[in-house]
Amino acid sequence: MPQGKAVIGQSGGPTAVINKSLVGFIKEATKSDFDEILGARHGLAGMLSEDFVDLSNLSEAQLYGMGKTPAAALGSVRKKPTDSDIEQLVSIFEKQNIRNFFYIGGNDSAETANLVSEGAKSIGYDMKAFHIPKTIDNDLLETDHCPGYGSAARFVAHAFQGDDADNRSLKGIKINVLMGRHAGWLTAASTLGKSTEEDGPHLVYVPEKVFKIDEFLKEVKEVYDSLGRCVVAVSEGIHNEEGEYFLQTYASETGSGLAGKKDSHGNIQLSGSGALGDTLTNIVSEHIDGVRVRADTFGYLQRSFLADVSEVDAEEAERVGQHAVVASKEMQSGSVILKRQLSETYSCDVDVVELKKVAKHTKDMPQEFLDESKPYVTNEFFEYAMPLTGGIEPKTQIFV
Amino acid sequence: MPQGKAVIGQSGGPTAVINKSLVGFIKEATKSDFDEILGARHGLAGMLSEDFVDLSNLSEAQLYGMGKTPAAALGSVRKKPTDSDIEQLVSIFEKQNIRNFFYIGGNDSAETANLVSEGAKSIGYDMKAFHIPKTIDNDLLETDHCPGYGSAARFVAHAFQGDDADNRSLKGIKINVLMGRHAGWLTAASTLGKSTEEDGPHLVYVPEKVFKIDEFLKEVKEVYDSLGRCVVAVSEGIHNEEGEYFLQTYASETGSGLAGKKDSHGNIQLSGSGALGDTLTNIVSEHIDGVRVRADTFGYLQRSFLADVSEVDAEEAERVGQHAVVASKEMQSGSVILKRQLSETYSCDVDVVELKKVAKHTKDMPQEFLDESKPYVTNEFFEYAMPLTGGIEPKTQIFV
Numbered sequence: 001m002p003q004g005k006a007v008i009g010q011s012g013g014p015t016a017v018i019n020k021s022l023v024g025f026i027k028e029a030t031k032s033d034f035d036e037i038l039g040a041r042h043g044l045a046g047m048l049s050e051d052f053v054d055l056s057n058l059s060e061a062q063l064y065g066m067g068k069t070p071a072a073a074l075g076s077v078r079k080k081p082t083d084s085d086i087e088q089l090v091s092i093f094e095k096q097n098i099r100n101f102f103y104i105g106g107n108d109s110a111e112t113a114n115l116v117s118e119g120a121k122s123i124g125y126d127m128k129a130f131h132i133p134k135t136i137d138n139d140l141l142e143t144d145h146c147p148g149y150g151s152a153a154r155f156v157a158h159a160f161q162g163d164d165a166d167n168r169s170l171k172g173i174k175i176n177v178l179m180g181r182h183a184g185w186l187t188a189a190s191t192l193g194k195s196t197e198e199d200g201p202h203l204v205y206v207p208e209k210v211f212k213i214d215e216f217l218k219e220v221k222e223v224y225d226s227l228g229r230c231v232v233a234v235s236e237g238i239h240n241e242e243g244e245y246f247l248q249t250y251a252s253e254t255g256s257g258l259a260g261k262k263d264s265h266g267n268i269q270l271s272g273s274g275a276l277g278d279t280l281t282n283i284v285s286e287h288i289d290g291v292r293v294r295a296d297t298f299g300y301l302q303r304s305f306l307a308d309v310s311e312v313d314a315e316e317a318e319r320v321g322q323h324a325v326v327a328s329k330e331m332q333s334g335s336v337i338l339k340r341q342l343s344e345t346y347s348c349d350v351d352v353v354e355l356k357k358v359a360k361h362t363k364d365m366p367q368e369f370l371d372e373s374k375p376y377v378t379n380e381f382f383e384y385a386m387p388l389t390g391g392i393e394p395k396t397q398i399f400v
Numbered sequence: 401m402p403q404g405k406a407v408i409g410q411s412g413g414p415t416a417v418i419n420k421s422l423v424g425f426i427k428e429a430t431k432s433d434f435d436e437i438l439g440a441r442h443g444l445a446g447m448l449s450e451d452f453v454d455l456s457n458l459s460e461a462q463l464y465g466m467g468k469t470p471a472a473a474l475g476s477v478r479k480k481p482t483d484s485d486i487e488q489l490v491s492i493f494e495k496q497n498i499r500n501f502f503y504i505g506g507n508d509s510a511e512t513a514n515l516v517s518e519g520a521k522s523i524g525y526d527m528k529a530f531h532i533p534k535t536i537d538n539d540l541l542e543t544d545h546c547p548g549y550g551s552a553a554r555f556v557a558h559a560f561q562g563d564d565a566d567n568r569s570l571k572g573i574k575i576n577v578l579m580g581r582h583a584g585w586l587t588a589a590s591t592l593g594k595s596t597e598e599d600g601p602h603l604v605y606v607p608e609k610v611f612k613i614d615e616f617l618k619e620v621k622e623v624y625d626s627l628g629r630c631v632v633a634v635s636e637g638i639h640n641e642e643g644e645y646f647l648q649t650y651a652s653e654t655g656s657g658l659a660g661k662k663d664s665h666g667n668i669q670l671s672g673s674g675a676l677g678d679t680l681t682n683i684v685s686e687h688i689d690g691v692r693v694r695a696d697t698f699g700y701l702q703r704s705f706l707a708d709v710s711e712v713d714a715e716e717a718e719r720v721g722q723h724a725v726v727a728s729k730e731m732q733s734g735s736v737i738l739k740r741q742l743s744e745t746y747s748c749d750v751d752v753v754e755l756k757k758v759a760k761h762t763k764d765m766p767q768e769f770l771d772e773s774k775p776y777v778t779n780e781f782f783e784y785a786m787p788l789t790g791g792i793e794p795k796t797q798i799f800v
Contacts, residue, residue: 071568300563
């Protein structure tokens with residue numbers, strides 16, 4: 001098969017280490033014999049408009065700087081390709097002699113790689129297509145975990161350690177809203193910095209369980225009555241039995257002005273807004289008299305904070321990018337995954353699975369990671385997640 | 401004068417390094433000849449209820465752990481003492497033979513120390529009273545800057561570096577709301593991680609200037625039209641010419657449901673809520689068609705994030721705590737300040753001024769730190785603030 005050019009793009013919400021995957025890819029690709037190494041600006045959008053940048057001649061210093069920078073160095077995009085997009089894309093690839101497609105992203109990106117692969121096959125154009133995983137949501141199938149999650153989890157764990165100390169200092173009820181529409185992985189990470197039962201967060205609400213406001217209020221009040229304070233972690237995606245977001249149903253039931261805004265796709269906007277935190281704050285304030293209630297929505301800091309990256313996550317992110325190139329020499333297509341090794345100390349190998357196995361679907365937290373009796377996580381989750389963060393030092397010498 | 405016991409308390413909003421001041425105090429106090437070293441839980445509240453903890457026998461490991469922990473290890477309080485509180489306090493001090501009062505906090509704490517000093521004098525009780533400065537708001541008079549600010553500024557600068565990279569990746573308008581009711585010091589720190597003109601934040605709105613929504617919209621649109629994106633830093637305390645908070649006036653003028661909540665003192669609640677960010681987001685969305693607009697409110701993370709502390713700030717915080725004890729051997733009362741030295745490399749000495757000079761009032765950013773022609777800061781601000789953060793490495797190897 002002719003070698004041809006390689007193209008890489010980044011897609012979806014950025015992470016703190018997504019550029020590490022790009023660096024890993026570039027380093028391996030420059031050692032390889034691709035005719036050219038192209039980066040597409042803003043993922044699919046740049047590929048369709050042939051907006052490419054040459055990645056062949058970056059200096060070590062440039063690669064180092066890029067690897068230290070969060071968010072997508074090539075720009076990102078939120079775009080699911082239509083049939084005609086794929087047709088156009090393959091024809092551009094053919095015209096440019098691009099025979100190696102790499103896409104860094106979540107399950108939608110795996111699906112895009114799959115569509116590119118099938119599209120090329122259908123017109124008899126010989127090309128390779130690989131998906132490189134990333135997402136702070138940690139919700140991809142097949143892989144043990146997703147590059148990007150470890151750093152986001154580290155940020156969240158550290159943020160809760162500090163915020164819990166703050167809550168001890170001035171008391172009251174503190175609600176922190178975390179990213180995660182469908183899965184509670186990042187919200188669960190709020191527990192990783194706890195040293196004792198009395199440390200916050202005391203309650204953890206994830207989308208894997210149905211959210212009931214009455215139970216929430218009862219549980220918050222119980223902790224508050226017992227400790228004189230309460231720190232709560234809430235996923236932005238909490239929902240009712242029908243799967244409707246709390247913010248949506250609460251707003252329509254109450255006509256509350258705090259209702260969530262809809263984005264351009266008509267989806268309720270959960271991130272980049274404090275609406276859920278403020279709504280919960282108002283409800284708790286009405287329910288528990290005279291208590292100081294505050295909410296913070298951690299927002300984009302979770303995925304972009306550059307000063308507290310997990311070294312384990314950074315290393316793995318680079319490795320999956322590198323491995324995509326290695327795999328492309330041996331097979332036609334695939335999604336790179338991380339496989340945890342059975343040993344005393346934590347380690348992961350890289351491997352490749354079929355694109356279809358990763359495309360489209362998402363992975364919730366398994367039942368064994370969630371406490372059955374209360375809104376909280378289990379030790380099994382702790383053991384799973386802690387190594388990914390690079391380790392969270394226990395804290396706090398506090399007298400109150 | 402009889403030596404007697406010493407008591408220390410912490411007051412107001414915690415910081416990432418307020419416990420460093422406590423550690424500095426304890427280390428010096430244990431070398432001293434106080435009869436006993438007491439910590440008051442929750443500041444004035446604990447002193448009035450005689451809720452003390454013995455600080456004389458902490459191990460090096462305990463002091464180290466405490467110094468690494470953000471927020472008030474003794475607990476904090478928001479309380480301005482009444483005349484009868486002061487009377488009661490002095491009588492407790494007399495009963496317990498407490499002759500050395502130390503209070504870590506902002507301008508209210510300096511005032512409390514002053515009232516304690518005067519109250520003791522008025523009944524002829526011989527005691528010392530010292531204020532140890534802290535506040536992320538950086539708004540105390542006399543001192544070059546306030547312990548706590550450097551770390552908060554570092555967090556904010558790093559957060560904007562990451563968030564700016566994120567905004568480059570997915571474009572749109574991003575509004576970040578920062579702490580600061582009366583002064584824009586922390587909001588101004590958002591600029592400290594910028595490498596080029598094109599980096600965000602592009603616009604910085606501080607309470608030192610009157611906020612006009614029409615000008616804001618015009619300025620945001622100009623940047624967006626020119627760069628295809630815009631990152632904005634906004635102080636929570638932006639206000640109109642009458643000094644009324646924007647959130648307050650906008651809500652009453654428009655009847656908007658996003659109006660800020662009032663706290664137990666009837667003040668509009670600015671922190672622990674996303675109301676200002678969401679309100680501005682809605683206004684910008686209505687004004688500029690089809691653009692992606694998001695807001696984050698950095699909230700308590702600014703003052704409590706333990707994984708990104710300024711070493712300079714931490715060292716100075718410890719030094720002001722220590723110096724309060726040293727000063728108490730030489731004079732009757734005072735507020736510890738930091739004095740910047742004139743030299744090539746940054747350094748600060750410690751000194752003491754009269755409590756009255758620090759009490760009650762706050763310090764806005766001086767005119768020379770604010771750009772006259774646009775909502776932005778000057779190089780003079782940069783030179784002032786950068787050393788306090790411990791240094792912010794320039795970033796970003798980005799292609800879009």
